[in-house]
Amino acid sequence: xxxxxxxxxxxxxxxxxxxxxxxxxxxxxxxxxxxxxxxxxxxxxxxxxxxxxxxxxxxxxxxxxxxxxxxxxxxxxxxxxxxxxxxxxxxxxxxxxxxxxxxxxxxxxxxxxxxxxxxxxxxxxxxxxxxxxxxxxxxxxxxxxxxxxxxxxxxxxxxxxxxxxxxxxxxxxxxxxxxxxxxxxxxxxxxxxxxxxxxxxxxxxxxxxxxxxxxxxxxxxxxxxxxxxxxxxxxxxxxxxxxxxxxxxxxxxxxxxxxxxxxxxxxxxxxxxxxxxxxxxxxxxxxxxxxxxx
Numbered sequence: 001x002x003x004x005x006x007x008x009x010x011x012x013x014x015x016x017x018x019x020x021x022x023x024x025x026x027x028x029x030x031x032x033x034x035x036x037x038x039x040x041x042x043x044x045x046x047x048x049x050x051x052x053x054x055x056x057x058x059x060x061x062x063x064x065x066x067x068x069x070x071x072x073x074x075x076x077x078x079x080x081x082x083x084x085x086x087x088x089x090x091x092x093x094x095x096x097x098x099x100x101x102x103x104x105x106x107x108x109x110x111x112x113x114x115x116x117x118x119x120x121x122x123x124x125x126x127x128x129x130x131x132x133x134x135x136x137x138x139x140x141x142x143x144x145x146x147x148x149x150x151x152x153x154x155x156x157x158x159x160x161x162x163x164x165x166x167x168x169x170x171x172x173x174x175x176x177x178x179x180x181x182x183x184x185x186x187x188x189x190x191x192x193x194x195x196x197x198x199x200x201x202x203x204x205x206x207x208x209x210x211x212x213x214x215x216x217x218x219x220x221x222x223x224x225x226x227x228x229x230x231x232x233x234x235x236x237x238x239x240x241x242x243x244x245x246x247x248x249x250x251x252x253x254x255x256x257x258x259x260x261x262x263x264x265x266x267x268x269x270x271x272x273x274x275x276x277x278x279x280x281x282x283x284x285x286x287x288x289x290x291x292x293x294x
Contacts, residue, residue, distance in 0.1 A: 016100030017091040020107060021084055024138055027072045028080050048075060052136040053115045055122035055189065071111030073136040083138040089158075090146040093168070097152055097259060103145065104222070105215025106204055110144020110197035117196030118189050133189045140197030143179075147172050147201030172198075211267070 011022050031047050038045035051069040054060055060067075074080035087107075094103050118135045122128040149156075154169035179194035207214045268284050 015095065016104045017088070017095060020091070020104070021087060024072050024074070024080065024084060024087070027069075028074050028077075031073065048073070048136065049134060052134040053118065055119060055128065055131065055133040055135070057119070057123060060119065067112055067115040068108075070115065070136045071108070071138050071141050074138070075136060079137055083142055086142040087138060087145065090142060090149060093153075093156070093158070094145050094149045097149065097263075099260060101219045102213070102215065105213075105219050106144050106148050106201060107138075107141040108218060109204070109215050110148075110200045111138070111141040113144070113200040114140020114193035114196035117199070118193045121192045122189065127188075135189050135193055137190065137193075139190060140193040143175065143194045143197035144201040144204070146175065147198040148205050149201075151202050151205040 007022070011019055014022075031051075034047055035045045050063065051066060051073050053066045053070045054063065074083065091103060094106070115135060117140075118133075122131065122133055150168040150172035154167060156168045157165045158168055158171060159165045160171075176195065176198050179191040179198070182188075182191040185191070204214055264287060268280065268287060271279060271284070
């Protein structure tokens with residue numbers, strides 16, 4: 001069995017959630033393998049310091065990639081496991097309402113905002129005057145996904161093992177409250193980052209309900225960057241092949257697709273009720289026309 005071929009296939013064909021999980025796992029393995037190599041040659045490994053977000057502003061200027069790298073970086077297996085499980089559970093809930101590019105933007109922007117909260121707090125509050133901290137982990141991004149889906153669908157119930165079923169809004173509120181309390185405990189930086197991620201999750205849905213996708217610009221940049229990379233590693237073909245949009249692969253994907261269509265139609269109808277048909281964009285009129293003919 002070609003394991004590497006299977007990994008590449010599932011990464012390419014998988015959802016954004018699958019790819020995010022793979023990247024987190026891959027970074028963890030690479031860092032651990034590099035640490036084993038450094039151990040064998042009797043040299044200290046500084047990879048965590050090199051990839052984590054430092055609290056010192058001067059250090060960030062010398063390592064400007066850390067606000068991105070830290071959100072895929074984990075120090076230990078349990079740290080990785082809990083974040084991967086949270087990302088999987090809440091990411092699946094998120095994808096039942098939104099498409100994958102929105103999950104990607106919430107994950108990344110939640111991570112950025114978490115890093116911002118952490119760095120600002122460590123540089124303005126007296127409690128951290130003599131502290132040089134490092135921030136790592138996907139927790140802020142996971143909090144952003146959790147709060148985003150909880151704000152969007154607060155009454156959706158989820159089942160917690162050995163505890164029972166709770167509405168999503170209570171689960172999100174519990175974790176946010178736990179992070180506020182935890183600021184004065186052993187991991188103040190991580191809990192501050194959690195609050196930053198949660199703040200972005202709320203802000204994203206608040207703006208989305210106004211018709212503004214605050215993460216769309218980042219997704220566009222990533223798509224362009226990915227396209228350029230793909231052109232570098234692919235040989236040019238003389239034959240141009242176009243594909244129609246594939247049908248949903250399963251019931252879950254079909255229902256998610258229908259929910260997205262329904263929400264878009266409802267938004268357009270609300271807009272007509274408020275500002276009239278003439279206020280619709282060309283694209284919105286086309287969507288409404290296609291829906292009427294289906």
